[in-house]
Amino acid sequence: MEFDIVTLSRLQFALTALYHFLFVPLTLGLSILLAIMETVYVMTGRKIWRQMTKFWGTLFGINFVLGVATGIVMEFQFGMNWSYFSNYVGDIFGAPLAIEGLMAFFMEATFVGLFFFGWDKMSKVGHLMATYAVAIGSNFSALWILIANGWMQHPVGAEFNPDTMRMEVTSFFEVLTNHVAQTRFVHTVSAGYVTASVFVLGVSALYLLRGKFVDLAKRSMTIAASFGLLASISVVVLGDESGYLVSSNQKMKMAAIEGMWETQPAPASFTLVGIPDMNERTTHFGVHIPWVMGLIGTRSLTTVIPGIDQLLAENEQRIRLGLNAYDALQDYRATPVGETVAPEVAARFDTYKDDMGYALLLLKYVDDPRTATDAQIEAAAWDTVPYVPVLFWAFRGMVGIGFFNVALMAGFFFLSARRQLDKRRWPLKIAVAAMALPWIAAELGWIVAEFGRQPWAIDGILPTVAAVSHLTVPTVLLTIVGFTAIYSVLLVIEVRLMLAAIRKGPQPDEEPEAPLWGRNPVPAE
Template identity: 65%
Template sequence: MIQIKPSIFVRRYETVSRKDAPMSDFLLVDLSRLQFALTALYHFLFVPLTLGLSILIAMMETVYVMTRRVIWRDMTKFWGVLFGINFALGVATGITMEFQFGMNWAYYSHYVGDVFGAPLAIEGLMAFFLEATFVGLFFFGWDRLSSRAHMTVTWLMALGTNFSALWILIANGWMQNPVGSAFNPDTMRMEVTDFMAVIFNPVAQAKFVHTVSAGYVCAATFVLGVSAWYLLRGRHVELAKRSFVIASAFGVASALSVIVLGDESGYALTDNQKMKLAAIEAMWETEPAPASFTAFGIPSQNSRETRFAIRIPWVMGIIGTRSLDRQIAGIDELVAHAEARIRNGIVAYDALEKIKSDRGDTAARAVFDASSMDLGYALLLKRYLPDPRQANEQQIKDAAWSTVPYVPLLFFGFRLMVACGFALLALFAVSLWHTTRETEAPRWLFRAALIAMPLPWVAIEVGWFVAEFGRQPWIIDGVLPTFLATSELGVSDLLLTIAGFTLVYGVLAVIEVRLMLAAIRKGPEIAKVIDDLRPSAGPAMQPAE
């Protein structure tokens, strides 16, 4: 372990003048990050509900097809209306996501497009087409399809939405744990070496299960809350009761999945994932295994300690390593490791410069091949000077410290997310227990379900923040620092688009919430009345019950 003087902790780039950091305009970097955070967080207000509600709707429709009880079709249609209002904004904001890598992150797009682009394209081929082609038929196909065919359409739509989560998390998982790829000095970018490793990246798989389960929790909470509101008012009781049951059962299963199969299992894999875990835990020094879990405390970035810590022995070691004997590295140890990788990265950088000036330099290529895994660490020095080879000791130490994300935000963010998850699990469990009993569920439970409605969104948005802010300073862990990855745009371009997106997204959010509330207030009658009025004509119609 190395001793580091306090002056080094001043690592945030606000303290670095632009003259000292010629490679990038940091305001541009901050604005690009702000824009990505805004558009991604906003998009992700709608996606989780889509993920879960599509499955819940498909389950309701399956019950209808199996039992032929019209109430289940009414439920499918009613929750389908709410699904549609939410889905429209998910689609609208998803358009931005597909293109803003190229718009705001041009160097990133060049640098990793060979690896990162493929899952995105496959997401389109495998998931978006399925989802978007069948969502139209879900709404327009009720009179044109047999009930079985319509149910199949609903399941295909749900499958499509869930597949899209798989591929986007394979892409995101690669940003956290860049497997199956290597830097090619002839094309100056990362290229894929083992696509199967990218697909079966353990971080991606863990993230997929965790994120999709979180979406299911979100939808279960939504259905539970809306149903509880009806039950409190004695409206649409038949529909609300059944919805309440299905939501609480689905909720228990998905909340257990989201907690037990949390994605911290992937945090032991790379140096930077380890750093994220150590930061989440505010674990400044390596502890003997199994490490204790800090339930609460006040971490301080500057004094590198966690005050008022309440520690629970063993828990962290078990969560983090799924073992009793493996150690979890502390921040100090990881910084020392980063410093060694920076020094090796400078060797790689030097070799790469030689290759650039003489493509046939085989000696330089051999050196590069042996050290290229640390090239990204040398790039961290570009925050302080244009040529990493000229870095002094202080700059190397500063760069090593720059691999520590801001601990307090991660520490508290993670705990907020976990608290929401456990609160929801408790709510679902109590709800499910009450639905198995003969007596009416108590009104306080309905009120609790109503109050709990924002919780999954809080947990999900904070969870995104912990995962992506915890990845900093990297855009691709250990490969490319975020501050190098932007487009060469003007600050005014960014300000204009941030203002534009904020304005449009803000207006659309207000409209969406109003429509959603109006549709909930109106309740399911519309669908039912129109059904009753509509002549049951059409050869494909199944005989109504």
């Protein structure tokens, strides 16, 4: 690995993002489970459900605090490490992030406080509404983040303005309704629901194995298995939809995920396993399933999925065409202030502007892309191929865990329906051992989405190499070391707090229950 400013900035953002994403899925899923549990409490009046809500709420609170804290750091990095990116796309990118900040710090924070401190100061229904507000706020925060991220994957509703040298919004409605963002949102939150369900299932299974808090554990497992089964099926279905969109909008990512170097006749086969080789540009020992990739990627039997070699040639051609736009932009900018840009210059720029981002890939090799040699153009085209082995195996690991989660949840749903959750120990041991798998799948999914987008910060528009701040290598190295040290300490604290809360278990709830409607009665003196 070369320790250049681009690589180090990417490494820092990857480390902080992967760490932050340890907390996000559990927050999303536990908030919904808390709302379900408290709903049962309000409907039945049984205090065991109030005790359950408080217990799992404690674990939610520990996780929520660190999730918010690490999310703030990530947003600051856009200005610190990716200043040109922030300037270039701030008009589009800034609005969703600002709205997410309002959701997180005002709506979520307010109602989280009411959830923890309002149990005996609010009516049952009032507190339940606060719990639902926490769940809605948490999930809507994810929506705005994924709208911003979805635009990076599939930029719509914006155009480059050569006068301001920035991307500017042409339709905020298109940004909001970006089909990539919406699909990624439902896929991501469903993955969060699975993460929380497996977490609740595993902790409850641990209690049953030790014969502790049996009533709470059984009820928690029933809720987790039922909710988790629906969520795990949703993850698989929506993951399939995400794959279809990738094949439409990010063809190179799809080819890399599949390890497909040469274009196959339609419908393409799916490579179950294999060994991708970047040097020989092939996938060795591939085990193929006929037709499956064509059906997943195109929903048809006749549409061709292009291979890496074909896309590589197309991208090289787009770099050469983009040089026309880059050259026209320099003439555009050279026009004296107050004078009208020559019509032929404006026309030339408009003709080739969609390919200008490809010309900017050459900034990795030369200061002026117009001076690039044929060898440099070929190298820049090769840069559009992400590292295939990482994507190939990350995708298969994510998918494999996804199907395992469906089987796990279906098994415990069956045991719950038969009232046999504590009849056999081996399923409980599997549930405990499987607790980490949803987090691994979520991190692998992040790698597929973000690593697979390289070399682009904004797909097809702004290369990563052109998006970084003008910092020194020692400065970024220092921040990486600092973040790693601080985050390691925070992770130890998080794990210790969670384990302590789990060992302590649910506490007896001796407080008087709040009335269904209105305020608590004032106790007689």
